[in-house]
Amino acid sequence: xxxxxxxNILEAxxxxxxxxxxxxxxxxxxxxxxxxxxxxxxxxxxxRTLADLKNEFSMAVVEGDCQTDNDARRVAAxxxxxxxxxxxxxxxxxxxxxQAAIQNFDLAATDILFVENVGNLVCPVEFDCGEDFKxxxxxxxxxxxxxxxxxxxxxxxxxxxxxxxxxxxxxxxxVDRAKKFATHLNKDMPxxxxxxxxxxxxxxxxxxxxxxxxxxxxx
Amino acid sequence: xxxxxxxNILEAxxxxxxxxxxxxxxxxxxxxxxxxxxxxxxxxxxxRTLADLKNEFSMAVVEGDCQTDNDARRVAAxxxxxxxxxxxxxxxxxxxxxQAAIQNFDLAATDILFVENVGNLVCPVEFDCGEDFKxxxxxxxxxxxxxxxxxxxxxxxxxxxxxxxxxxxxxxxxVDRAKKFATHLNKDMPxxxxxxxxxxxxxxxxxxxxxxxxxxxxx
Numbered sequence: 001x002x003x004x005x006x007x008n009i010l011e012a013x014x015x016x017x018x019x020x021x022x023x024x025x026x027x028x029x030x031x032x033x034x035x036x037x038x039x040x041x042x043x044x045x046x047x048r049t050l051a052d053l054k055n056e057f058s059m060a061v062v063e064g065d066c067q068t069d070n071d072a073r074r075v076a077a078x079x080x081x082x083x084x085x086x087x088x089x090x091x092x093x094x095x096x097x098x099q100a101a102i103q104n105f106d107l108a109a110t111d112i113l114f115v116e117n118v119g120n121l122v123c124p125v126e127f128d129c130g131e132d133f134k135x136x137x138x139x140x141x142x143x144x145x146x147x148x149x150x151x152x153x154x155x156x157x158x159x160x161x162x163x164x165x166x167x168x169x170x171x172x173x174x175v176d177r178a179k180k181f182a183t184h185l186n187k188d189m190p191x192x193x194x195x196x197x198x199x200x201x202x203x204x205x206x207x208x209x210x211x212x213x214x215x216x217x218x219x
Numbered sequence: 220x221x222x223x224x225x226x227n228i229l230e231a232x233x234x235x236x237x238x239x240x241x242x243x244x245x246x247x248x249x250x251x252x253x254x255x256x257x258x259x260x261x262x263x264x265x266x267r268t269l270a271d272l273k274n275e276f277s278m279a280v281v282e283g284d285c286q287t288d289n290d291a292r293r294v295a296a297x298x299x300x301x302x303x304x305x306x307x308x309x310x311x312x313x314x315x316x317x318q319a320a321i322q323n324f325d326l327a328a329t330d331i332l333f334v335e336n337v338g339n340l341v342c343p344v345e346f347d348c349g350e351d352f353k354x355x356x357x358x359x360x361x362x363x364x365x366x367x368x369x370x371x372x373x374x375x376x377x378x379x380x381x382x383x384x385x386x387x388x389x390x391x392x393x394v395d396r397a398k399k400f401a402t403h404l405n406k407d408m409p410x411x412x413x414x415x416x417x418x419x420x421x422x423x424x425x426x427x428x429x430x431x432x433x434x435x436x437x438x
Binding site for chain 1: 286309338339358364368371385386390
């Protein structure tokens with residue numbers, strides 16, 4: 001990240017991200033950038049959230065993947081607006097991709113915009129997408145050491161969803177150890193232990209979302 | 220990947236990777252670059268392999284991580300030589316990191332060098348580390364759609380380890396579907412369904428390794 005052209009790319013991205021953030025704020029849209037390893041459950045968390053809160057909020061989703069529109073189809077099945085961005089092998093979303101994708105949405109009629117990033121614990125963290133908050137997802141089968149080994153995401157996130165709690169009986173995963181690593185990096189970060197399969201813990205996540213929407217609208 | 224400086228970085232990396240490959244071939248060292256999402260079980264596979272084959276082969280490991288030397292300590296506990304490379308937030312290993320790391324090994328006395336890449340399904344694929352073969356790991360809880368969504372790794376790998384088979388009863392994962400996506404991309408790729416926890420399927424992987432070492436030594 002210390003060669004000049006990379007710095008320029010990051011600076012250009014940040015400039016556009018700031019413009020997006022202004023646009024989103026003008027419309028009081030809460031924007032969340034969901035980041036995790038592949039298969040940690042970002043799409044499953046969105047499917048549950050979009051279905052369970054559809055009578056409370058108007059929500060839209062930008063889905064990022066290297067290939068396929070599988071995830072956009074999954075979340076659109078809940079009735080939410082969804083746009084797929086294929087990076088064609090690229091390892092993260094950036095603000096110009098978000099800029100293009102949101103042309104499909106009516107921001108004035110949107111309460112929450114979810115950005116589901118490419119599955120990757122490293123690169124998406126460096127590329128601001130104009131979000132209010134980054135949300136880190138970690139799934140139980142990945143191991144409790146991941147916040148320690150991939151610290152930057154956990155440092156920069158405003159909440160952490162610790163998903164697939166239904167698999168805790170079958171793997172060696174110490175919830176307290178994972179929480180300790182994460183809060184060592186980011187001491188006030190709320191952590192929600194969830195299972196998108198059983199529904200465990202989702203209410204805490206929903207309450208956090210409700211509070212974040214209220215805060216955004218009162219600004 | 221289409222801006223000139225990135226192309227130059229890739230070209231410089233490939234040049235050094237070719238030099239490393241020559242060096243490894245001179246010493247008949249089989250070099251395998253293990254790539255997967257974070258937490259798919261690369262280190263666990265190495266722990267089993269290093270312990271189970273220690274009377275057959277002399278093995279060394281370069282461990283890549285953003286932070287910590289946890290993995291090098293885990294594999295060194297088997298008695299193998301191990302060097303940790305911390306990328307300090309970087310998303311992949313490259314050939315100059317391998318070049319520096321192998322100064323710690325006696326290549327003439329090494330049969331297999333394992334390179335455990337940073338946990339990431341995207342970026343490590345682009346950076347040749349001088350290996351003979353890339354090995355793709357996918358773990359059952361990540362979902363059977365990952366070869367379709369992150370195709371480049373599966374296209375470029377010479378074998379695939381489908382790990383954590385012990386979790387199949389607890390998740391929605393269709394082994395045939397995952398295999399179909401993977402072999403659609405790479406039709407002759409051998410796939411080993413394994414559990415590093417129970418030992419299931421490891422013999423097939425070991426037989427593949429034995430054949431690869433024999434082939435390397437007879438070249």
